[in-house]
Amino acid sequence: MKAFLRRxxxxxxxxxxxxxxxxxxxxxxxxxxAANAVSSATQRLKDGYARLWYLFPFSVVEWxxxxxxxxxxxxxxxLFCRLRTWKGRRLQGAYGCVMGMLCLWLTxxxxxxxxxxxxxxxxxxxxKSGIYARPVAVEELTRVTAYFAEMLAETEDQVPRDxxxxxxxxxxxxxxxxxxxxxxxxxxxxxxxxxxxxxxxMLFSRLFSAMNFTGFYSPYTGESSLNVDSPACLLPANIAHxxxxxxxxxPEQECNFLAIAAATSSDDAAYRYSGYLMGFIHxxxxxxxxxxxxxxxxxxxxxxxxxxxLADHSAxxxxxxxxxxxxxxxxxxxxxxxxxxxxxxxxxGTVVDLLTAYY
Numbered sequence: 001m002k003a004f005l006r007r008x009x010x011x012x013x014x015x016x017x018x019x020x021x022x023x024x025x026x027x028x029x030x031x032x033x034a035a036n037a038v039s040s041a042t043q044r045l046k047d048g049y050a051r052l053w054y055l056f057p058f059s060v061v062e063w064x065x066x067x068x069x070x071x072x073x074x075x076x077x078x079l080f081c082r083l084r085t086w087k088g089r090r091l092q093g094a095y096g097c098v099m100g101m102l103c104l105w106l107t108x109x110x111x112x113x114x115x116x117x118x119x120x121x122x123x124x125x126x127x128k129s130g131i132y133a134r135p136v137a138v139e140e141l142t143r144v145t146a147y148f149a150e151m152l153a154e155t156e157d158q159v160p161r162d163x164x165x166x167x168x169x170x171x172x173x174x175x176x177x178x179x180x181x182x183x184x185x186x187x188x189x190x191x192x193x194x195x196x197x198x199x200x201x202m203l204f205s206r207l208f209s210a211m212n213f214t215g216f217y218s219p220y221t222g223e224s225s226l227n228v229d230s231p232a233c234l235l236p237a238n239i240a241h242x243x244x245x246x247x248x249x250x251p252e253q254e255c256n257f258l259a260i261a262a263a264t265s266s267d268d269a270a271y272r273y274s275g276y277l278m279g280f281i282h283x284x285x286x287x288x289x290x291x292x293x294x295x296x297x298x299x300x301x302x303x304x305x306x307x308x309x310l311a312d313h314s315a316x317x318x319x320x321x322x323x324x325x326x327x328x329x330x331x332x333x334x335x336x337x338x339x340x341x342x343x344x345x346x347x348x349g350t351v352v353d354l355l356t357a358y359y
Contacts, residue, residue: 011099018103021110028114029121039122042115042219043248050197050222059200059225061218068108075101115219119250125258126354128191133253133353138290141352144359145287148280149298151264155276156305158269165308167233169270174232175199177268178239182247184265185258192247192258199239205229210320214238217245231316233309236274237263256282257354277309279355286352 028038053060079097126132162168179196186193199215202208205227208216215226215238224242226235241259249255256278263275288295302310 008096008099011096011103014103014107015099018106018110021107021114025110025113025118028118032121032123035118035121036123038114038118039248042118046115046219046222053221053223054197057200059202059223061221061223061225062203064218064220068104071104072101075104112219116250119248122248122250124251125189125244125249125254129189131354131358133350134357136286136353136356140356141283141287141290142294144356145280145283145294145298147359148276148283149302151276152273152280152306153303155269155273156303159273161305165305166312167231167273167305167309169232169236171201171228171232171235174236174239174270175201175226177266177271178236178243180268181236181240181266181271182243182262184267185262192262194247196243196246199224199226199242201226201228209317212317212320215242217242222246231309231313233313234274234278236266236268236271237278240271240275253350253354256351257358260351260355261358277306281310282351283355 024038028034075097079094079101160168175198178198182192182194182196200223202215202225206229208214208227209229213227214230214234215224217224224239224246226239226242228235237259240262241255244255244258244262249258260275260279260282263271264279266272266275284295284299287298
């Protein structure tokens with residue numbers, strides 16, 4: 001037994017360290033005060049090492065994921081080889097490989113829980129701002145939807161369009177303007193003020209489209225990465241969403257609200273239009289469930305260019321409405337629920353309550 005423990009000492013120490021990491025997480029989520037303290041500490045840590053990773057012009061975390069997948073694959077090959085060649089010691093060889101893979105996986109999960117999962121239990125936008133989602137009357141929903149439709153009509157001709165009337169602001173310009181999108185909103189909510197960096201473009205954007213992702217924030221590197229394959233009309237608002245995560249806001253519905261509020265208050269025309277478009281999509285989807293006739297009236301009354309953008313957006317995502325998208329959505333839904341987001345993927349719908357309360 002002693003020889004066995006000595007042989008696998010390293011992996012057992014590794015496992016103890018991982019368990020300690022989960023211990024920190026469980027202590028952190030035991031109270032709001034503990035979650036706030038850990039969230040604040042990890043936010044400073046992420047902002048610190050993000051300076052290093054932002055020196056690279058590409059999304060570093062994408063390659064981290066590639067290396068992780070390849071590493072797990074290589075580990076499986078080693079395991080197979082040991083089982084074939086270690087006669088008489090197959091059990092020991094298999095034990096070391098399996099424990100190593102388990103520790104690698106648990107380390108990635110533990111770092112994510114401490115670096116990001118804690119934020120779901122800390123104060124979010126609603127607690128910090130005093131603006132809370134509340135039940136919405138159809139009359140209120142109708143008024144706010146009408147307002148967003150009016151603002152779309154006002155801003156749709158302020159952005160360049162192609163020969164088909166589709167939103168045609170160059171993506172480079174959208175990324176270049178991203179660092180100022182929260183300037184105006186942070187004057188209203190000072191806790192949102194921070195120095196932003198230009199987000200990264202995903203190299204594997206088409207793959208992420210297949211998984212129904214428009215972007216993501218990585219607590220491993222502190223980077224925000226955006227899908228640049230999907231239609232550009234919502235890219236500004238999607239950037240604002242990921243920059244909300246940069247501010248330590250975890251709940252998706254709050255980040256969607258902040259994306260819309262920041263973009264619509266921006267000095268940049270592309271961001272304003274994109275914010276109103278994203279807001280209208282959320283609001284009109286809710287209105288469709290509440291009163292289909294009203295929804296049809298507002299939808300058909302939109303300017304031709306806005307309808308073209310909505311059609312282009314829908315047509316793009318319809319291509320990926322398959323098994324991969326369904327599986328990734330279910331996995332993400334389960335992930336949200338594991339962090340106390342009881343509505344899972346449906347939590348995106350509560351952005352309507354925040355929009356109505358604010359606007």
